[in-house]
Amino acid sequence: MAGVLDSVNQRTQLVGQNRLELLLFKLGGIQRYGINVFKVREVLQCPPLTVLPKLNGAIRGVAYVRGQAISIIDLNLATGGRAIDDIENRFIIVTEYNRSVQGFLVGSVERIININWEDILPPPTGSSRYSYLTAVTEVDNRLVEVLDVEKVLDEIAPVNTEVTTQITIKNIKNKRVLVADDSSVARKQIQRTLTALGLECDLAKNGKEALDLLNEVAKTQPVFEKYALMISDVEMPEMDGYTLTSAIKSNTDMKDLYIILHTSLSGIFNQAMVEKVGANDFIAKFNPDELAIAVQKVINVDAE
Known part of the structure; x- marks a missing residue:
């Protein structure tokens, strides 16, 4: 329990300071990408994948990680690039988004950096490539792109946005x-x-x-x-x-x-x-x- 509390304390030191930790990785080329460490469960060399029929084209298969079956999404393929090759020598970033666990297949994983949110800017507009980004920043004088993972996941398995519970709002005017x-x-x-x-x-x-x-x-x-x-x-x-x-x-x-x-x-x-x-x-x-x-x-x- 003491270890868990220490971990909570260390992480919450970033709260309110406008800072975060990014895990840096690459897909198929030299471009660096980043993902918030809070969303990462672990990083593993890609395990054997079971290919199932009728899966979305960006899902390369299903892997069994610590007794749990999770979908492995080729992050390069999902964002309009080519499929990542030589997958047995690649890595998966196991993440938890929107109450679900999934693995993202990436080319390589580099390191974790601590950065100020003020140094992370909205992405440029005008290119379809940038439609998958939520932000960009600079590390070691090179651009790092932060992917809109929610967009990727919504394209693969759209979230139901219909309200099914009977809701009554009182005095709704001017709210x-x-x-x-x-x-x-x-x-x-x-x-x-x-x-x-x-x-x-x-x-x-x-x-x-x-x-x-x-x-x-x-x-x-x-x-x-x-x-x-x-x-x-x-x-x-x-x-x-x-x-x-x-x-x-x-x-x-x-x-x-x-x-x-x-x-x-x-x-x-x-x-x-x-x-x-x-x-x-x-x-x-x-x-x-x-x-x-x-x-x-x-x-x-x-x-x-």
């Missing part, structure tokens, strides 16, 4: 929700859920954009009068969700804004992180019913 998420797929998923509840929302692509918007609102009215709540991702370029939450809760004009952290990050560290930055709730992506119920609870209490 808006601010949504901050760097993934275009995630923003659309959340927007569809809110629309199904009859709610309108404003969308921000990262924490800095959301905070700038709130600062503008605060110039003319209390933030909570415009927004019933904010739903924020954790991983975002320029300013992450933890730093955004800390900034809001330390601002007298914004501190009453209800904040739900909504992220594909999962594991034992989340509750400690939520408590440290002062968020009101945490929901793992993506279950539309759970999100709808959480939103209903906030708005209906506010209406009473």
Whole structure:
């Protein structure tokens, strides 16, 4: 238990400091990519794969890792590149996203770096290649690209965004929700859920954009009068969700804004992180019913 608590403490030191750890890897060429260490369970040399019929073309097969069958996704193939060859000498990054475990087949794995979110920027626009990126940064004077894994997974196995639970929102007039998420797929998923509840929302692509918007609102009215709540991702370029939450809760004009952290990050560290930055709730992506119920609870209490 002491070891687990030490690990929690070490990881939560990054919370609110706008920092993260990236695992650097390559696919089929010289380009470097990064993935948040929080989402990585382990890195293994690619085990034998069992090929099953009717799988998505980007899934190279199924591997048995510590007694669990997981799909192995060729990350180069899934993002429009060529299939990774010589797979028995390649690696898989076992990750947990959106309540599921999967392995990403990559060419090679390099090292873990600690970096400031301010040094991670939104990707360029105008190229289909960049549509799979959520951010870019520079390490050792070379570009590192952070892939939009949620987009990759949604293309392979689309997430159901339909709200099936009967939800009633009281006094819905003038109730808006601010949504901050760097993934275009995630923003659309959340927007569809809110629309199904009859709610309108404003969308921000990262924490800095959301905070700038709130600062503008605060110039003319209390933030909570415009927004019933904010739903924020954790991983975002320029300013992450933890730093955004800390900034809001330390601002007298914004501190009453209800904040739900909504992220594909999962594991034992989340509750400690939520408590440290002062968020009101945490929901793992993506279950539309759970999100709808959480939103209903906030708005209906506010209406009473």
